[in-house]
Amino acid sequence: MVNMQGQYSKIRLLGEGGMGKVYLAQDNKLERQVAIKELTALSGEQSLEHALAEARILARLSHANIIQIYNVYEQNNQAALVMEYFHSQSLSQYQKENQLSMVEKLELLRQLTSGLKAAHQHGIIHCDLKPSNILINKQGQLKIADFGIARLAGQEQGIESDSSAGYGCLFYMSPEHIARQALDYRTDIFSLGIIAYQLLVGSHPFGQGSANQVAERICQQVPEHAKNLLCDAPAALTDLLMAMLVKPVAKRTLTAAEIENRLGHILMQWQQNLDSEQATLPLPEPITKKQHGFSAIKLFSGACLLCLLVLFAFYFVSQDESDNKHVAILKPRLIENSAMPAAQQALVLSTVEDAMRQAVINTKNMYLISQREVMATTALLGDNLAKLKQALGASDLITTSLECDTNRCNVRFARLTSRPNNAEHLSVSAENHWFLLIEKFSVMYSASQGQFAALFAKELAVNKAGLLQKPIKESDYQRYINLYHEIKEQRQYNEHSLSKLAELLTRSPYLYAAYALYRDTALDLYLDSRDKKYLQQLDSLLQNAPPEYRYSVYEAIDRFWLASDLGQMDVAQQQITEAKHRGADALLILEQQAYMHFSSGHYDKAAQAYTDAYKLRPSLSLLYNSAFSYWRMGALSEAEKTIESLLKQYPNNIKGKRLQANIWLLQGQLASAIAAYQAIVNINPQSSDLTNLALAYALNKQYKKSLEFAQKALAKAPKHPFNLLNLADIEMMMGDKQLAKSHYQQVVSLLVGKNEVKYLTNLAQAYAQLGQADLAIATINKAQELTSDNGEVSYASALVYSLLNEKSSAIHHVKVALKNNVGAVWYNLPWFDALCREAQFKKLMDSHANTGRCNN
Template identity: 30%
Template sequence: MIDPSLHTDSLVADRYRVIKRIGQGGMGQVFLAQDEQLDRPVAIKQLRGDEDNAKALHRFQREAKFLAKLNHPCIVQVYDYVTEENGGSLIMEYIDGVDLARKLREEATSMAQRLQWLYQIMAGLACAHASGILHRDLKPENILVSRNGNAKLTDFGIAREQQQNTELTQAVIGSYAYMSPEQIADEPLDFKSDLFSFGIVAYSVLLEQHPFGATGNTLKLLQNISTGPLNQDALENSKLPDELKSLLQNLLAKDKTARPDSSQQVCEQLAYICQEYPLSETLEGGMETAELPPLTLFTRHTAQALPLPKPRKRHWLTVTATLLIAVAAGVWFTGQGSAPGLIPQAVAVLPPRFSTDGELADSDQRLVGGTLYQAAQQSVVQLPGTEAIPRFEVDSQTGEPFQILTALAAKELIVTDVFCNLTWCDISINRLAPAAQGQRLKVLASANFRTTVDRYAMLAERVHLHINQLYDYKSDVQLDLPDENEYRVFAEQYQQYYSAGANTSQLDALDTLSTKTKAWASVQILYREIALDLYHDTGNDQALTRLEQFLPAKNRTDTEAQLLNQFALARSQKDFAQARHWLERLEQQGLDHSALMELEGLLALSESNYPVAIDNFRQSAQLRPSVHNYFRLSMASWLNGDIEPARDYISRAHQLNPADHKTNRFRGVIALWEGRLDEAHEALSQALESERSAIVLNNLGVVLLLQGDYNGSKKQLQDALKIAPGDEQTLFNLADAHKLNGELKTAQGLYTQVAEQTATFNDAYSLRLNAQALAHLGQYSEAIAAYQQARELDPDSGDTHYTGALVYALAGEKISARLSTQAALKSGMGEAWFALPWFSEVCDEQQVDCLAL
């Protein structure tokens, strides 16, 4: 039986040493303890085992089950569940902090900080919903805020899986002040009930009052939530941005069909609002709020992808060098190079495959899998004559191993199979290559071994030794790994980064390592990848500053890995002369030719020297004709204005892997630009299956508009605006759809909004959009002036020529419109763009075919 008098120094499950009690309730208590096996603090949530708690124990056990399914930085992680005859203890991640309700009571917090907490809460909720789990008791008391300022969801004790219909689904449970109307009415619940509860939390956090009135009278409050009006006055009188006010109103709709479609959608809107409106304020009493650190966006996790922050200026058809650089940023190859004249053999390490019959907890499985993958990848890197294909390339491919090998243009694969019970794992590492005939693989060499579950440094060492055996390689270099505790810190941050994306807490954890461990190449590479991701996601230079401080001083940069890190840092800092210096050092050090070509191409791309980038990427594609290399070559060609080669290269990438979403997205962009609408529709629809982003929805909306499906176009564009509210290009395209559908008043309103939003910007993109909107509003002089400014900044762009054609056509200046039309067509723009009604008089006057060049 669980000991009801658990006290300091008690030992739970022969492993968890109690330090002190940190909470107590009617059914149990919570303790801070130390996990003596893994040397980490944990929280023990203990439920008293008596008859009164029988049903609660059932829910308690289910909470352990639910939390075990969830792995997200915004959800408190469960480590273990200890069950005995009449009770149970849940062993959980210890959060050194307080609940959100207390945080708001005791501390002055900025509006920006509150917005970040709301984003993080919704990110955790989105992960739970993606796993089929409803929370059903969302309230500030069930949200913990750690000392580093991150919010985490906890207390899934009354949660349930949506597909289950247990007796608990029929009971009105939860916290009255945060219930949804359907929860109060004892109706079946779905994820939109959690969205309503989140709406109450968000309203309360942002406006410091309940959206449906005072909470002193429970019955009155329940009635107000069910049928009473929302407190619109407080909302309208607040200084919140309109997008946020609209989101709160939608979340708090009585009719759940009027609420947002999903938690993912809400998460994307909050990400946009946090980036678009970095709110600052002065609190009552004149106290200034502290500067808020960069928004932590969790962009990768196992259940559901979360949005990247959206830049303010974005064009549905303009592909910038920044996008390409971000796609190609991962440079993980380091090693001993190849003999002169030899081409390194490309080897891809696939993520480990775990047996479904294993007993290992998900959290431990992820750590074991991450250690296996990283150790195998780094071992291949160090083999002479091999090139380890970066993980970001491998992760983007799907299908059977032979299909992945073909898409990566790899010569060999490393495939790992794992079976684990609670204490040990059997591991099989196989080296595979194409068989002589057919689409089959053969085993070149295989290694099998057993290891204990929680010795990660030892596991990495054994992987390294067995990979060397697979290649019959005997290294003269002694493997020098960190000790077990420090290696675990590295392994945890590696796993978190690849499952949840970059966040500053990962850098904080790596900063705690010893000087010796910080000097380990794998730690420095991981720190570099996290820091650069944070920089590209947030635009905050602090991530680059931290990376520069973490890496060795420039005069102590000697190894290939260190030189690669410094090159990546200098390129991100736009210090191209310094990047060139590191590139020369790498060449002197003997970095193989194919790796040098890739780095030359990336540097040329950063410098907007597209011909040099194309030349290097073309050579890379000749050496390794992979999806990634063809995609990168296509993008560089497009940026250089070489439309036909860009189309050819993206077609080759598509043939290698027809399901690759980034290939389909860009294939759709090129086809749309050239007016091949059916192909654009097919490619973008396929991309949408894997990537429901504003950019894809926007492009698909334009395709439908040009095809004459105005209602279908409006639907896609409206969906895009849900993800990126207020985006000028999407609003303009939607205005076109309304105008073509005869809804002139709505179109005029949208054109006016676009004109006003772009009026104060002087970049070519904004000027083009401003000119087109003004022309549709009949303000021709102002439209022509904006177009001429855009032409001065970007005279050769097809976008600029098209803008001129549209502005002059609407203004009735047909000769100028015809000249601009012909210039746009020469740039590669398709005839379909000029089938819109506003070009009809230009093309038909005196039987002149303006589309004939």
């Protein structure tokens, strides 16, 4: 190797790690900037061999998404690699400093997979994929770096050393890599899956903790399915994420080429949906993790039909509800080319945003619309602010822009409202330009609140909470803002951050905003771990709060969430009453009551509460929640009427169309249901839609088509119990009893031990089909205990008892189901053939326009 050090002049250190240091340098001969990686972990001949090995691997590759190698040189018996200089950030840093849309995230993953595909096609396994080795520039171009421990396919793959050099990062390793087994390209696929899951979902699939703790979970645990956590994601995407994270190597069959191809289709479809639905707002898919307080969302439907948005803001009762302001604060935007360091930018933005949010929370007659709802809606509607305002049911939109240097920011607040008699056009009803000096956080916080209040100078006394205000030390304000940014913006909450919040509130118990932050963090940690110590800590914190806070409406809301997570619904109901006594707004009370009624199975009361809430804030989410509550209670005509109202406003809303198709299917309007499902699956074929389309064809006695779509549904979600049950039913109808029983047994294996109504009804049917009468009856009885007068449960009961030849019980439940608008066509299935010998069943069919049911 030639000593070529004189050709290069170092400029500055870019970074360093276990394998060496990387410098920005000038190539004096070719007059270009390069990156030089000096290997320091090894010495002598080992260093030279290592450098040559990495250089030879990189030399095989010439791809837009992989850092290129230019040269190798020797200096003082140490080797250095000369590589392409790519002015960029790591994926982790890039994500922290940019609010990425789903399209942007998918595009980054597509580039990453494209580079990985090129490596694999040349027989190269990276072996150390992680966010710090993925570089992105300001234009969004991505490159894979650091092939220091890469190897060629077919080389000896066992991992001998346990040193960090040559072994990789435990947080992103495959199970076989952690176990130091033979490696091939599939180890990179697993690492890619972790990175993709973390980028899209926002959390590591195997949780937080030390490297060894995470590595243990990688080897032993299965991550929560991404479909439960991603808002509005198609099944094609969530299923792809989970396929990359399959633990057994033999079953992890995806290649980078296949993943890139699928991502390309998903990205194209997503973009087309955005383009075609600029005038609509599809509701978010449900998630399992609740965000408490100002952004509280709970999941109730495993069928992915409902995202119940319980949107809380703390403010006081108005004598005239029509005077209330429903305020949506959009994310503050920093003008490009800011001279302010990135870390400081993030804290300034967090300070300004939280100051505005707290000002709304502390104002009588103001309601703060959930940050999560605002962000999800903004991602879907983009710059269409008029549609955004309409979909949120907001009276006011607040936009903020900042142009900063190192000492101050030129800030612009704008309050947007609808023009009189023209809701489709917005006007700036108030605007405020001012200079924010970058000094004490407490000063920036109070200055932002004062300037925000000026937007409502003629109408409201802004930021008058009625709580005793005491001076807060600047150091405590700064700690709070740092924790707010870490927890709320970066979603990096853990026991350490909870402990720091507790210490902060011990020192500054009158820093009221920190109580909500503590509550959110404690409850999220509880939901992650189910460790009740976090709830006990929250209870203790509230007990020791100052009296002014302890007897405020805010504390009643804190205790409502505490009780609900403990499953103490009677206590939670008491806290709703207490919040009302302390002056909580009518809209807040209605949304709390809706949540309580729905979680208790009182869907009729939930529907009424959501309908009343919609009258106060006519948002798309509340309208959909009303329709879904009607659907759950079996009031199909009311559900249909409500969903028609939704589709009249948003005619291309996929979730509205899906719920409408479900209603038609249950009513037995097969032609309408088939046409609706067919249109949906042509746009975005999800497994639930394919399953329902298969059901519709089966009811229409088109068994071949039914089998085709049932198989497609199962291919998309092979472990989904509903898909398995549906396929088994169709196989049984077509005479393939052995295969059908195999699938029924899989349903039992998946559902046994689950206690939700939707699972119990399907489990009972599977038991009945397998002839396990006692288990079938016990299971359907449990479902009946959990919900009364429900059409779907009554139908499942009729099916179970008919299969078990308990005719009188079956006919009783047929009556109840028909009364609850379950279409008579559902009794055309062969499971009910035995009932045709009963005059009462024939009479029921005749009275419900199904006269020909028992003619054969």
